[in-house]
Amino acid sequence: MALPVRSLLRMLVLPVFLLSVVVWGLAHGQEKDDWPVPEEAKKAKNPVPASEAGLAAARGLYAENCAQCHGETGKGDGPMAEMTSPKPADFSDVHLMADMTDGEIFYKIGEGRMPMPSFKKKFSDEQRWQLVNLIRTFAPKPTPDSKKPGPAKKPDSSHKR
Numbered sequence: 001m002a003l004p005v006r007s008l009l010r011m012l013v014l015p016v017f018l019l020s021v022v023v024w025g026l027a028h029g030q031e032k033d034d035w036p037v038p039e040e041a042k043k044a045k046n047p048v049p050a051s052e053a054g055l056a057a058a059r060g061l062y063a064e065n066c067a068q069c070h071g072e073t074g075k076g077d078g079p080m081a082e083m084t085s086p087k088p089a090d091f092s093d094v095h096l097m098a099d100m101t102d103g104e105i106f107y108k109i110g111e112g113r114m115p116m117p118s119f120k121k122k123f124s125d126e127q128r129w130q131l132v133n134l135i136r137t138f139a140p141k142p143t144p145d146s147k148k149p150g151p152a153k154k155p156d157s158s159h160k161r
């Protein structure tokens with residue numbers, strides 16, 4: 001009762017935010033594979049060749065804007081991924097990534113989907129294609145003999161804080 005309204009509010013902000021992330025995730029968790037991408041967007045060809053300079057630029061953008069959720073090495077294990085549902089995809093999963101076109105990745109970076117922000121306004125098209133090129137480096141190139149399940153992937157949720 002004696003608590004000033006402001007500190008009460010401040011105490012509420014974080015839990016309410018976390019709760020809404022969780023509730024949102026629960027409500028949408030089953031839609032994981034259902035992120036519709038227009039055919040046109042899927043077919044878009046990447047006009048930006050992967051260059052050292054381009055990858056370096058993308059690495060900087062990625063570390064600042066993506067790694068907190070997608071993880072340093074793209075495994076979807078960033079510190080904030082703990083709180084998201086669905087979880088971000090594992091960009092090092094060869095099979096998963098083989099199913100995803102460059103255009104699709106480009107589109108998804110542009111649009112975002114809760115909880116992932118939209119980057120259409122923040123980045124230029126070129127920057128987004130460079131990010132696509134960077135994301136491609138997280139998964140080893142698929143080989144003709146890629147029947148084996150790539151690098152051991154376990155949905156790591158062990159390190160709760």
Ligand code: HEC
Pocket residue numbers: 031032033035061062065066067068069070080084085086087088089090105106108109113114115116117119131
């Ligand atoms: C707040 C956490 C968050 C941030 C920041 C974020 N993402 Fe995501 N991203 C997600 C989540 C969660 C998904 C899965 C969304 C879904 O399937 O509905 C996702 C999905 C994706 C996908 C589609 C593959 C998939 O997991 O379904 C790509 C590509 C992607 N993100 C790239 C990026 C890039 C590049 C950045 C930085 C420019 C970024 N993301 C920033 C959380 C984030």
